[in-house]
Amino acid sequence: MRRVTVYDSRSRETRLLAPLVPPRVGLxxxxxxxxxxxxxxxxxxxxxFDVVARALRRWGYRVFYVQNVTNLDDKLIARAAEEGxxxxxxxxxxxxxxxxxxxxLGVRSVNYYPFATDFMPEILAQVGVLLDRGFAYRASxxxxxxxxxxxxxxxxLSRQKVGELRPGAxxxxxxxxxxxxxxxxxxxxxxxxxxxxxxxxxxRPGWHIEDTAMTGRLLGPRYDLHGAAIDLIFPxxxxxxxxxxxxTGEVPLANYWMHAGLLLLSGxxxxxxxxxxxxxxxxxxxxxxxxxxxxxxxxxxRSPLDFDPDRSLGESTEAYARLRQPFDRISELLDREGADRxxxxxxxxxxxxAASLVDRLDATLAEDFNTRESIALLFGWTxxxxxxxxxxxxxxxxxxxxxxxPYDWAxxxxxxxxxxxxxxxxxxxxxxxxxxxxxxxxxxxxxFAESDRIRDELRAxxxxxxxxxxxxxxxxxxxx
RNA sequence: GCCGAGGUGGCAGAAUGGUUAAUGCGACAGACUGCAGAUCUGUUUCCUGGGGGUUCGAUUCCCUCCCUCGGCUCCA
Numbered sequence: 001m002r003r004v005t006v007y008d009s010r011s012r013e014t015r016l017l018a019p020l021v022p023p024r025v026g027l028x029x030x031x032x033x034x035x036x037x038x039x040x041x042x043x044x045x046x047x048x049f050d051v052v053a054r055a056l057r058r059w060g061y062r063v064f065y066v067q068n069v070t071n072l073d074d075k076l077i078a079r080a081a082e083e084g085x086x087x088x089x090x091x092x093x094x095x096x097x098x099x100x101x102x103x104x105l106g107v108r109s110v111n112y113y114p115f116a117t118d119f120m121p122e123i124l125a126q127v128g129v130l131l132d133r134g135f136a137y138r139a140s141x142x143x144x145x146x147x148x149x150x151x152x153x154x155x156x157l158s159r160q161k162v163g164e165l166r167p168g169a170x171x172x173x174x175x176x177x178x179x180x181x182x183x184x185x186x187x188x189x190x191x192x193x194x195x196x197x198x199x200x201x202x203x204r205p206g207w208h209i210e211d212t213a214m215t216g217r218l219l220g221p222r223y224d225l226h227g228a229a230i231d232l233i234f235p236x237x238x239x240x241x242x243x244x245x246x247x248t249g250e251v252p253l254a255n256y257w258m259h260a261g262l263l264l265l266s267g268x269x270x271x272x273x274x275x276x277x278x279x280x281x282x283x284x285x286x287x288x289x290x291x292x293x294x295x296x297x298x299x300x301x302r303s304p305l306d307f308d309p310d311r312s313l314g315e316s317t318e319a320y321a322r323l324r325q326p327f328d329r330i331s332e333l334l335d336r337e338g339a340d341r342x343x344x345x346x347x348x349x350x351x352x353x354a355a356s357l358v359d360r361l362d363a364t365l366a367e368d369f370n371t372r373e374s375i376a377l378l379f380g381w382t383x384x385x386x387x388x389x390x391x392x393x394x395x396x397x398x399x400x401x402x403x404x405x406p407y408d409w410a411x412x413x414x415x416x417x418x419x420x421x422x423x424x425x426x427x428x429x430x431x432x433x434x435x436x437x438x439x440x441x442x443x444x445x446x447x448f449a450e451s452d453r454i455r456d457e458l459r460a461x462x463x464x465x466x467x468x469x470x471x472x473x474x475x476x477x478x479x480x
Numbered sequence: 481g482c483c484g485a486g487g488u489g490g491c492a493g494a495a496u497g498g499u500u501a502a503u504g505c506g507a508c509a510g511a512c513u514g515c516a517g518a519u520c521u522g523u524u525u526c527c528u529g530g531g532g533g534u535u536c537g538a539u540u541c542c543c544u545c546c547c548u549c550g551g552c553u554c555c556a
Contacts, residue, residue: 001497008485045556073554148553160483160552183553207554229556236554262550269550279496297506299493302485304549315492315505322504325519372494376503386520387486448514455516466518473518 002059002367008256009233010157010240012200014368015091015160019224020255024062026223027053028254030232031067031113033096035076038101039277040279040292041263041270042347043144045229046107047415048301052227053133054413066218067110069095072117074206077193087194088117100319101281103440103480106415114214116205120196121203123145126200126247127185134245141203142188148181151242155359158234163472183239191233203233208239208381212253221315226254229300231269233259244343261299263463278309287313290416291320297371323378326385327407329392330400334411343396347388351402358380358409371414432463436472 014463032042046067053065054362070076071091082089095113100110116123127144130136135150145299148154148162155162162181177184184206189195205213217221222243228237230424237257244253262269265276283292295316299305333341345351357377364373385392385403391399410416435454442450455465458474466473 030556033554038556042556070554074530075554158483163482176554181553187554209548231550232483234551234553239553259485260556262556266548267549269555295492303484304494306492306549308492311491311505318506319492319504321518370494372503376494381502391495443514443533452515460515462514464518467513 001061001368002362004059005368006256006258008369009256009259020343023060024064024468025056025225026219027063027065027225027227028219028223030066030211030228032096033070033073033076034091035079038280039270040280040283043105043280043292044296044305045260046297047105050107050370051414052299052369054389055369058413065109065111066126067113068114068211068214070202070207070210071114071115072194103283105420106293112218114218116210119210119213119217122217122462123209124198126209126216126243129183129247130243132187133246136185136311137178138200142203143174143176144186144200145177145182146185147178147244149179151246152434154238157241162466183208183235204433208236212240212244221250222249222252223254225256225258227258229262230259231262239418243424261302261304264304266308267306287317288419291316293415294320298375300372301369302321323382323419326382326392330404333395334400339397339401340373341397344394346395346403347399348398353403354405357406360405361409365413376446378406378410432474436474440472441443
């Protein structure tokens with residue numbers, strides 16, 4: 001197992017990752033509430049933790065990655081009422097679409113997506129324990145609240161002092177509570193809304209308790225790593241800590257807390273409630289998963305990232321195309337001619353350099369998942385291969401495989417280069433070759449009008465033609 | 481008001497108590513090309529929010545102020 005450091009937002013320092021039971025790592029990430037399509041802010045968070053899981057697995061850790069699904073909450077119920085559908089069915093529908101989007105984005109590292117409503121026995125049990133131990137109380141209508149005053153550590157994670165909060169700043173204060181900072185564990189049923197039987201009467205669980213009920217069963221009372229976006233640190237994560245630690249007596253709930261920075265849209269938080277969202281699915285349609293992942297990973301995962309719809313992805317598109325150029329060429333040669341294609345060895349010590357670069361990439365990423373610095377190293381490698389100026393074609397298959405190693409690393413860990421690209425392997429490649437042959441004949445007889453017409457038509461179809469000294473090559477740039 | 485995260489070139493964004501502050505985008509010039517694009521080469525010397533302090537040396541550590549964003553009880 002490689003030595004890995006993690007910035008822990010609870011202690012506010014970068015710490016050596018020491019799993020409770022090596023090499024296992026329990027990773028829990030707060031997922032979304034599937035009441036609307038995912039936006040690119042969600043995409044950032046889930047790509048970040050996808051890389052965390054991929055990297056840890058590569059380094060020998062056995063990661064069990066749980067991402068919960070809040071398939072029942074106020075907004076979901078409200079949306080379902082608007083549409084006149086069953087809330088749980090609405091959640092199922094949006095979750096199915098979310099899964100497809102994640103698959104396209106290359107997020108395949110999650111082991112288990114538990115649904116809140118599948119953990120009703122655990123939720124009821126945890127609420128019951130909190131009542132028995134005196135950390136919770138029942139309100140007149142049957143709701144159950146956590147009494148924050150009984151848990152002195154409340155606020156330690158987010159460094160909030162209860163007395164300094166401004167109740168009602170954003171959400172109406174619930175008058176049934178003893179104190180404004182108390183939070184609901186069990187909500188008494190509202191007619192017409194989904195409800196479950198409980199010892200305190202029919203109702204449904206509060207948001208926070210769903211998470212600790214799930215992690216209690218799936219990961220135990222203490223686990224290694226809790227991740228989410230920073231906006232959830234208060235009150236959600238604070239409540240998780242209070243519930244779980246009060247109920248189990250086991251401290252701390254999570255050994256490490258990783259909080260991803262928010263994606264801002266033109267300087268403002270992107271969120272479904274404000275309505276300033278860029279849909280994730282449509283963005284993938286437009287630029288492809290690799291460009292979007294590069295955009296996300298091109299910044300420190302903790303920094304706020306300001307998305308500019310007019311330039312951010314254009315810039316990443318250019319950068320991605322440049323980054324992958326030698327990778328595509330190598331892949332094309334290997335796909336077409338195989339690993340035993342003849343040729344020279346890599347010049348100088350380039351083959352060894354590829355191997356040592358992979359070591360450096362691992363070492364760099366292992367310092368709090370520094371994806372940005374890793375990408376800078378990959379650009380350096382792209383530059384070195386580009387300086388071979390056509391020399392890639394002269395190198396034998398075995399050598400090419402060695403030179404591709406840093407890109408293979410990027411594919412495995414960062415999830416880049418995962419879309420089909422090698423022109424030869426593309427469906428329709430033969431047709432393009434025929435068109436290019438016709439264009440070559442036109443050029444050789446000086447008929448540039450015909451030559452340009454063919455080029456323009458190919459471009460309209462998403463095929464970029466590149467004229468090189470010997471022959472013309474082409475690549476897909478996607479439909480305009 | 482309180483808490484938290486940020487402030488680095490034209491733009492996006494790394495890193496570090498120490499030679500010319502990475503990388504990418506953009507721009508400009510050259511090579512190549514029938515032209516364009518792509519590609520390659522070079523240039524982009526005056527860039528670390530303001531003010532103090534510690535230090536031989538601060539962008540980095542400390543203090544203070546300013547600005548932006550987030551949270552303040554069911555937001556990724």
